[in-house]
Amino acid sequence: MCDPISIIGLGFSIGMSLYNMQQQQDMASQQSAANDQWVAYQRRQSQDYLRRDEDLRKNAEAARSGSLEELDAKKQTAAQEGEAERLKVALTPEDVANQASGDPNALASAMFSGQQNGSDEMKTAIQGHIQQAAIEARKRIAALANVQAYGGSQYGLTNRANTIFNTAGQDIRLAGNERAGVLSAYNVAKAVEPIKIAQYSGGAAGGLANAGAQVAGQGLGNALAASI
Amino acid sequence: MGGKSGPSNNQMVQLEMQRAQEAKQKENERQARLNQGKGAIDTIFGTENFGDDFYENYRKAGLDYTMPQLQSQYADAKRTSESDLARAGLLRSGAAGFVQNKLTEQQGVNEAGLRAKADTDTAELRKSIAAQQQQAYNQLYATEDPTVAANTAATSASNAQLQQPNPGSLGDMFKPIAIGLGSAVAPAIGEYQANKALAARTGREPGSSTITG
Numbered sequence: 001m002c003d004p005i006s007i008i009g010l011g012f013s014i015g016m017s018l019y020n021m022q023q024q025q026d027m028a029s030q031q032s033a034a035n036d037q038w039v040a041y042q043r044r045q046s047q048d049y050l051r052r053d054e055d056l057r058k059n060a061e062a063a064r065s066g067s068l069e070e071l072d073a074k075k076q077t078a079a080q081e082g083e084a085e086r087l088k089v090a091l092t093p094e095d096v097a098n099q100a101s102g103d104p105n106a107l108a109s110a111m112f113s114g115q116q117n118g119s120d121e122m123k124t125a126i127q128g129h130i131q132q133a134a135i136e137a138r139k140r141i142a143a144l145a146n147v148q149a150y151g152g153s154q155y156g157l158t159n160r161a162n163t164i165f166n167t168a169g170q171d172i173r174l175a176g177n178e179r180a181g182v183l184s185a186y187n188v189a190k191a192v193e194p195i196k197i198a199q200y201s202g203g204a205a206g207g208l209a210n211a212g213a214q215v216a217g218q219g220l221g222n223a224l225a226a227s228i
Numbered sequence: 229m230g231g232k233s234g235p236s237n238n239q240m241v242q243l244e245m246q247r248a249q250e251a252k253q254k255e256n257e258r259q260a261r262l263n264q265g266k267g268a269i270d271t272i273f274g275t276e277n278f279g280d281d282f283y284e285n286y287r288k289a290g291l292d293y294t295m296p297q298l299q300s301q302y303a304d305a306k307r308t309s310e311s312d313l314a315r316a317g318l319l320r321s322g323a324a325g326f327v328q329n330k331l332t333e334q335q336g337v338n339e340a341g342l343r344a345k346a347d348t349d350t351a352e353l354r355k356s357i358a359a360q361q362q363q364a365y366n367q368l369y370a371t372e373d374p375t376v377a378a379n380t381a382a383t384s385a386s387n388a389q390l391q392q393p394n395p396g397s398l399g400d401m402f403k404p405i406a407i408g409l410g411s412a413v414a415p416a417i418g419e420y421q422a423n424k425a426l427a428a429r430t431g432r433e434p435g436s437s438t439i440t441g
Binding site for chain 1: 293353364376
């Protein structure tokens, strides 16, 4: 009834079709694995980026909050007063300081030459005036020191604040620059695409299955024709 | 059959959703930190900390430096005027009153000028503190946004500066009033005026009469 060639062709065709299905399932499972791998990679990259960005942000925040703490009113006032004290000493001439404190040598050296030979009462009176003048001068120097301590002097408030801001600014900019770098690296990682497995088109196995089916069909046709 | 499988596509969608959720949470945290940071800056630079007392101390310090110099110059000018008036014998005259008025007027104007200067200097201090506050805001935004950090570099170079009062001498604040000179020439002026009046009455120039007969 059926010639052997047709049976072989039929069997071959079925075998090739099964093989084709198997291949397509393998491809699908490989694509799925590749996708899983890509998702895991992206999750890892995302978490890594968030962690590094947060670490760098914390560096910047530490610099910023540290500078802010140094700029509160109490610390600024204390700094201004400290600077005023430093300036009082730095601005006051030594002679004036000695005269104000009543140093006899300093007071005597400030007298005119003819006054040195006067009576003790006269000298005492003149030296009293000189001391009073030196005390007044010191008061004004102290006021000047107080004014200068707010801004223009070496460690005055304005210069101090600028130094604090600049120091913190360096750390913030460094962190900002590094964060920008981390972000751009992450953007490259985000652009990575999953591996694309080429779809199985049937190829040779499909052709062979067709050829087998053709042979089987031909054989069966011939057998049917002969039997009629 | 074939191609991307259903579950894997779902995983990708979930990944994107997770990313979106993380971004949203990150932004919420960022905004909370910005609000908290701005609040802290406002408190530090607010009136409770940098109140009128802080600025008043600076104004007073400026006046403590300049006012004694003015008082000293006023005392010197007064003493000089008294001496000049006494030498000219005008100590108890209307001229003395005139000199006293001029000195008082100059003293008042000069003192008002110094007080005005102290006030504007204090305004500069307020500006300087406000600039510090602005710097603090800039650093807050730079901390929370890396792209701002780069832009802050340019502005941080131009830091706040405080325009301060001139620490040098105030210079001569009282114009000298000539007293002795006016008294010395007064007789000559009087003689000139008398001759002028006489000439108008007689039609002759004084000192040029002709004797005839």
